[in-house]
Amino acid sequence: MKSHIVLSIFLVSALFLSAGCFSIDVAANRHTHERHVLVTNYGWYLFGKIPLVCGNVSPRRFTPFAFFRDDVTMDKIQSRFIDFARKEGCEARDMMYHMSDQVLFTLPGSSISFPLPYFITYREIQLSGVLQ
Structure with missing residues (x-):
């Protein structure tokens, strides 16, 4: 019984550590007063098609995660x-994007990867641009 509780806590913790993330990062140029914005x-x-967890892009979000909803x-x-x-x-200008799909699970904060061929996949989108 005790081992089931510990295992459950471990699995929930692992889910939150590896869950999706949505962020808007801004860096200002002191000389031109333009701002570079990166939205990620x-x-x-699951199998590259069924969303499990991702960052919540809703402007009025209650949690930072969105479960079973495709916000990527x-x-x-x-x-x-x-x-x-x-x-x-x-005004936005010079917009660029990068899309990435991966089938390797990398432990957060390390360079250790495990191949999980198309069972669990990782998807990321980055959009950057300059505001003037």
Whole structure:
């Protein structure tokens, strides 16, 4: 019984450590007064299709995670980028994106990877641009 409780706590902790993340990072250029914005979201999928957990892109989010909902899409990331630019009263330019799908599970904070061929996949989208 005690081992089941410890195992359950371990699995829940591992889920939260490896869960998806949504972030908006801003860096300002002191000389041109432009701001570079990077919007990132990633998540985990079952067989590359069924969303398990990802970062919650909702503007009024209750939790940082979204379970069984696909928020790792270019439409949702671009929408949050444009909303951020409007809120700042700026125009966006020089937008670039990077999409990544991986079938290796890497332990957070390390370089140890485990092959999980198409059972659990990792998807990440990054969208960056300059606000002026």
